[in-house]
Amino acid sequence: MAPIIELMDVTKQYDAATRALDGLSLSMEEGEWTSIMGPSGSGKTTLLNIIGCLDSPTSGNVRVAGTEVTGLSQKRLTLFRCQNVGLIFQQYHLIPYLTALENVLVAQYFNGAVDESDARMVLEDVGMGRRLDHLPAHLSGGEQQRVCIARALVNAPRLLLADEPTGNLDSGNGAKVLELMKRLHKEGHTMVMVTHSPDVAALGDRIIRLVDGRVASDDRNGESRSKVVGDIAMEAEA
Amino acid sequence: MFWRVLGKSIARRKSRVALAIVAVLMGASVSSALLTTSFSMNEKLSAQFRNFGANIIVQPRSDTIEVGLPGISFGSVTEQRYINESDLWKIKRIQNWSANVLGFAPFLYEVVDVNAGGQPRQVVLAGTYFEHVEPKITGNDGSDWYTGIRNIATYWDVRGSWVANDSDGRGSMVGITAAERLGLSLGETYEVNYADPFTLNVTQKELVVAGIVSTGGPEDSQIFVNLGVAQELSSRPGKVHVVQVSALCFNCPAEKIGREIEYSIPSVQAKSVRQLVNAESDIMMRLESMMGLVTAVALGASTLGVMTTMTTTVVERRKEIGLMKAIGARGREIASLFLVEAALIGLAGGLAGYLAGYVLAQYIGQTVFGSAVTVVPVVIPLTLGISMAVAAGASSVPIKRALGIEPAVVLRGD
Numbered sequence: 001m002a003p004i005i006e007l008m009d010v011t012k013q014y015d016a017a018t019r020a021l022d023g024l025s026l027s028m029e030e031g032e033w034t035s036i037m038g039p040s041g042s043g044k045t046t047l048l049n050i051i052g053c054l055d056s057p058t059s060g061n062v063r064v065a066g067t068e069v070t071g072l073s074q075k076r077l078t079l080f081r082c083q084n085v086g087l088i089f090q091q092y093h094l095i096p097y098l099t100a101l102e103n104v105l106v107a108q109y110f111n112g113a114v115d116e117s118d119a120r121m122v123l124e125d126v127g128m129g130r131r132l133d134h135l136p137a138h139l140s141g142g143e144q145q146r147v148c149i150a151r152a153l154v155n156a157p158r159l160l161l162a163d164e165p166t167g168n169l170d171s172g173n174g175a176k177v178l179e180l181m182k183r184l185h186k187e188g189h190t191m192v193m194v195t196h197s198p199d200v201a202a203l204g205d206r207i208i209r210l211v212d213g214r215v216a217s218d219d220r221n222g223e224s225r226s227k228v229v230g231d232i233a234m235e236a237e238a
Numbered sequence: 239m240f241w242r243v244l245g246k247s248i249a250r251r252k253s254r255v256a257l258a259i260v261a262v263l264m265g266a267s268v269s270s271a272l273l274t275t276s277f278s279m280n281e282k283l284s285a286q287f288r289n290f291g292a293n294i295i296v297q298p299r300s301d302t303i304e305v306g307l308p309g310i311s312f313g314s315v316t317e318q319r320y321i322n323e324s325d326l327w328k329i330k331r332i333q334n335w336s337a338n339v340l341g342f343a344p345f346l347y348e349v350v351d352v353n354a355g356g357q358p359r360q361v362v363l364a365g366t367y368f369e370h371v372e373p374k375i376t377g378n379d380g381s382d383w384y385t386g387i388r389n390i391a392t393y394w395d396v397r398g399s400w401v402a403n404d405s406d407g408r409g410s411m412v413g414i415t416a417a418e419r420l421g422l423s424l425g426e427t428y429e430v431n432y433a434d435p436f437t438l439n440v441t442q443k444e445l446v447v448a449g450i451v452s453t454g455g456p457e458d459s460q461i462f463v464n465l466g467v468a469q470e471l472s473s474r475p476g477k478v479h480v481v482q483v484s485a486l487c488f489n490c491p492a493e494k495i496g497r498e499i500e501y502s503i504p505s506v507q508a509k510s511v512r513q514l515v516n517a518e519s520d521i522m523m524r525l526e527s528m529m530g531l532v533t534a535v536a537l538g539a540s541t542l543g544v545m546t547t548m549t550t551t552v553v554e555r556r557k558e559i560g561l562m563k564a565i566g567a568r569g570r571e572i573a574s575l576f577l578v579e580a581a582l583i584g585l586a587g588g589l590a591g592y593l594a595g596y597v598l599a600q601y602i603g604q605t606v607f608g609s610a611v612t613v614v615p616v617v618i619p620l621t622l623g624i625s626m627a628v629a630a631g632a633s634s635v636p637i638k639r640a641l642g643i644e645p646a647v648v649l650r651g652d
Contacts, residue, residue: 045650054564054646075568082566093561093649095243097250102242109239110566151565 003027003063004159004190005051010060012046012213020046021057022213028206030158033191035201038210044194045163047210051192052161053081065158082111086152088162092144094136100147101132104154111155122150126180142173149180160184162193166200178203244578247555254547255579259587261543262625266591268536270621271598272529277614278603294483294496296321296329296342296508320346320477323465325503327374329483330383332498338486339495341389343367344478346468350430350461354420361416362460363430365468368401368411387462390484394457398424398449404464409448413458417450424450430461432471443471483508537628544583544632548576552636559640560648569641576640580633581626588625592618 005028012021020043036044049055065084094103104119126146166174201207209217298319346365351358367386375383401409426447433440469475485495492510499508603611
């Protein structure tokens with residue numbers, strides 16, 4: 001399979017003291033579900049933001065869906081993200097004064113084509129068909145997350161990026177959301193998911209552990225393929 | 239979708255948006271009041287100044303002859319000259335400023351003896367136009383053009399009635415002081431005698447008191463009759479001593495009008511009543527600069543009000559803006575959400591401000607000028623334009639701030 005994401009020697013330096021990513025190189029393949037784990041401050045969210053074109057690396061190259069995104073203008077990055085990346089947030093980030101349906105329509109609107117029947121279909125697909133006209137405040141956390149997933153899916157992106165999608169959910173709602181994500185993966189969606197939970201991470205085809213902005217381990221199908229320096233691996237284990 | 243997002247976002251922040259509208263309203267109402275007053279003032283002030291009487295005096299050009307012994311001047315004498323009544327229409331047909339000539343009234347003065355109560359008394363009799371149709375002039379729509387003392391001296395306080403028109407050979411208007419001195423009252427008939435100073439021939443005329451005039455000026459001790467009557471009495475047909483001209487002189491140079499009159503009728507000299515003209519411009523200038531200052535302060539306050547409200551809104555909606563950017567909103571889409579909201583705030587505040595300003599203008603009109611202010615249609619788009627510009631301008635800094643929001647930063651999981 002062709003890599004859909006390629007990072008080459010990517011560094012992200014916020015200030016002199018904070019280096020979130022440190023010469024990171026990795027690639028992910030189309031249709032793959034990659035879980036990213038690591039302690040707080042290890043660079044998981046920064047990595048996700050760079051893959052999702054929400055942030056740019058300080059140095060190195062990033063290639064997403066065949067496009068070299070490093071150096072693209074803000075305007076082109078926005079367009080690229082809109083067409084190729086679906087974002088799922090831990091906090092859902094729904095617009096509070098818009099209904100479930102409208103929250104999905106907004107994503108279509110910014111992509112240039114509003115199709116209400118399509119938006120309804122996606123919401124029905126994630127099990128929200130009967131809650132279309134509810135405001136986020138009237139939805140449970142799990143329901144809000146499903147609306148967030150529907151919004152991420154509505155523009156048929158090539159890549160789904162999820163940052164702790166079950167982090168704010170109780171176990172029941174978390175399980176429902178994970179079921180949905182498993183199904184989406186089965187349907188062929190490429191997913192990159194940041195999680196703290198080993199159980200959730202284990203649902204993926206591959207688990208990448210980050211420590212101090214570097215890959216500490218890279219396990220595929222349960223077998224460690226890490227080529228990581230010993231001390232970092234030891235630190236990760238610790 | 240744009241309008242749905244905008245509408246719902248505004249509906250959710252009703253009180254904050256209302257606050258911004260009130261901020262615009264305050265500035266808009268002052269601008270609207272002052273614009274309405276200022277525009278109306280052109281008409282109002284001119285009308286008021288017209289009430290003071292004529293602002294250009296036309297006299298026959300006369301050569302002054304110095305009299306005296308060598309080295310000692312006894313003063314000067316002027317040969318009595320007249321303006322021809324047949325030339326007067328030219329005053330309304332001057333080259334560039336004819337539209338500003340509102341009217342004129344000729345005067346022919348003579349001293350007459352009045353027999354009232356058996357005792358003859360001398361009094362100045364003035365022949366003039368009361369309400370004269372000038373046959374050589376027609377209005378734009380072909381209507382008659384009226385001129386005369388009734389048009390240019392609206393400050394005359396008349397008890398009784400005006401002398402109707404040129405054909406009234408007996409009607410007269412008597413100044414209040416003269417009426418008291420002569421013991422004349424409304425409707426009374428009296429006799430005037432004019433003795434020619436050269437031939438000593440005496441002509442008589444019977445007149446009726448149509449009205450009693452009070453002006454607080456020299457008119458109070460004079461008698462006014464139709465010009466033809468005075469000309470006939472003193473055997474000076476077609477002659478006039480002086481013409482008072484009322485020109486609409488709001489910022490227009492009365493001197494130029496005067497020069498044009500002199501050009502049209504070469505035998506006359508026309509002088510502006512300079513003090514009056516200067517007073518007009520002076521009052522206007524003072525009022526306009528005061529208005530400008532108040533408007534600037536009010537609009538500045540509105541700008542600050544809207545800017546504060548919009549900045550708070552942007553800060554409150556940081557995550558929402560970040561989310562929109564993350565899911566594909568471009569800068570112009572974010573900017574247009576705020577700009578259109580600002581324009582709507584400007585529109586609503588401007589409309590409400592126009593109405594409030596109109597009420598305020600009425601108050602200013604009544605208290606300062608003693609008359610109602612008219613609706614000036616051009617003030618509506620002007621006020622709306624100013625309000626929308628203030629709202630949009632005040633939003634520029636908050637919008638810039640919104641555009642600078644980085645989704646990765648504001649959406650970071652807490």
